[in-house]
Amino acid sequence: MGIQFKQVGYAYQGIKTKYKALEDINLNIEGKNEFIAIVGHTGSGKSTLVQHMNALLLPTSGEMIVFDQKLPPKKKDKINHLRKKVGLVFQFPEYQLFEETIIKDIMFGPKNFKIYDEEAYNRSAEAAHTVGISDDLFEQSPFRISGGQMRRVAVAGILAMQPDILVLDEPTRGLDPKGKNDLMDIFVKLHEEKNQSVILITHDMDIVSKYAKRVVVIDHAKIVYDGKKEDLFTHPNFPNFHLDLPTPLKIMKHLEKTLGIPYQPFYDFDSLYQHLKGVKL
Ligand SMILES: Nc1ncnc2c1ncn2[C@@H]1O[C@H](COP(=O)(O)OP(=O)(O)OP(=O)(O)O)[C@@H](O)[C@H]1O
Ligand SMILES: [Mg+2]
Incomplete structure (x- = not known):
């Protein structure tokens, strides 16, 4: 069980025109053991694609199955629970921090899903430790820590929901080299110790090369490559993908x-x- 896209299309509705951001997407993602990098030039459709994975956006054509739930859903279906199964960390997630203390911010997600206080606290503390935020920071304001730490707090907020699949939209963007490595090491640990499926969008080919097992390349709303990292760089069409080595x-x-x-x-x-x-x- 995981995420399946079947001939999925998505069009943004403008005032007069529609803009096709995804076309004929077929993709299977396992609920465990995946480490996928999604790459492609700016505006190719990457963020639109990952927002389908937890039903934040729904296909305007084709169909998806996310952990047994068909999308678009039938009218009576509740799909909110998918946000717990597939945890999506947005680009620059630190802009969404808002609580008075770090621990309250991390607990916001679990509480929203009616997880009781003590359980929410325990999960949040564990998530904070996973990302390297220690207990002495819990009661501090999330606005009085460094940018890299803020990013970690935001990631912990998603981890506290204990998602089966973790999806990250450019998680290392804007961080310094050490910040990048530290954050990537957290994802590697989750992947290796808990077999967690990790999917991340990145423009950084060194991150793709070092960490990803599988790479999905998007070009003009379509998937043009889906396969092993090792085969990507020798693929005959690689020069057409507009990616750096x-x-x-x-x-x-x-x-x-x-x-x-x-x-x-x-x-x-x-x-x-x-x-x-x-x-x-
Ligand atoms: N809310 C929206 N309304 C209309 N068009 C949109 C909207 N969001 C994105 N688009 C368009 O859809 C296309 C795909 O956008 P998307 O954000 O998925 O690209 P991306 O690959 O994530 O790009 P980047 O690397 O810059 O983040 C772009 O051409 C964009 O302008
Ligand atoms: Mg994007």
Whole structure:
């Protein structure tokens, strides 16, 4: 069980015209063990796509099944529970913090789903610890911590709902390199220790290369690639996807051209470095 898109289309309704933001989307996402990066140039439809995953937007054509729930729903169906199953963290989620204290902000989601106070507190404290927010910060204002910490508090608010699938719209945007790595490490831990499915939108090909197992490329409202990360960069259509190569692959290509070091793909800097240490010139 997870998320299935079947020939899904979505059109934004303007005053006079409609704008097709998604066309003929077919996609299957498992409820466990996925680590998917969604990439594509600006305006291609990525955010529109992920907002379908927890029924924030409903298909205007085609059909979806999200944890047994058909979408668009029949009139009598209640679909609110899907927000708990699929936790969506928006772009710049820290702008949505609003409570007086950090712990109250994290507890907002669970409480909204009528989870009782003590249970809401326990879940929220656990989520806060997962993202590295310690107890001594709980009673502080969410507006008196750093931007990176605010982002973590916002992520914890979604984690406290214990979603089966975690969806993040550009979670590392605007963070410094350490902030990026720390946040990505949290998602990796959730994925590895709890088999949590993680889906994230990013423009950062180094993040795709280091972390993703599967990549979905969107171009002009359509999926043009859905497959393993390793196969993406050698795909014959890769030049048409308007994506950059990840830096470690660029370096290997450059070294082959300039120093004749045979090209081998490395997807992160550590493994590239380990390899180059052993190369004899
Ligand atoms: N509320 C809206 N009303 C009308 N058109 C919209 C609306 N939201 C998005 N669009 C249009 O739909 C298309 C897809 O938008 P979307 O936000 O899904 O793109 P994206 O791939 O997430 O882009 P980015 O990388 O810039 O975040 C864009 O052309 C955008 O202008
Ligand atoms: Mg977007």
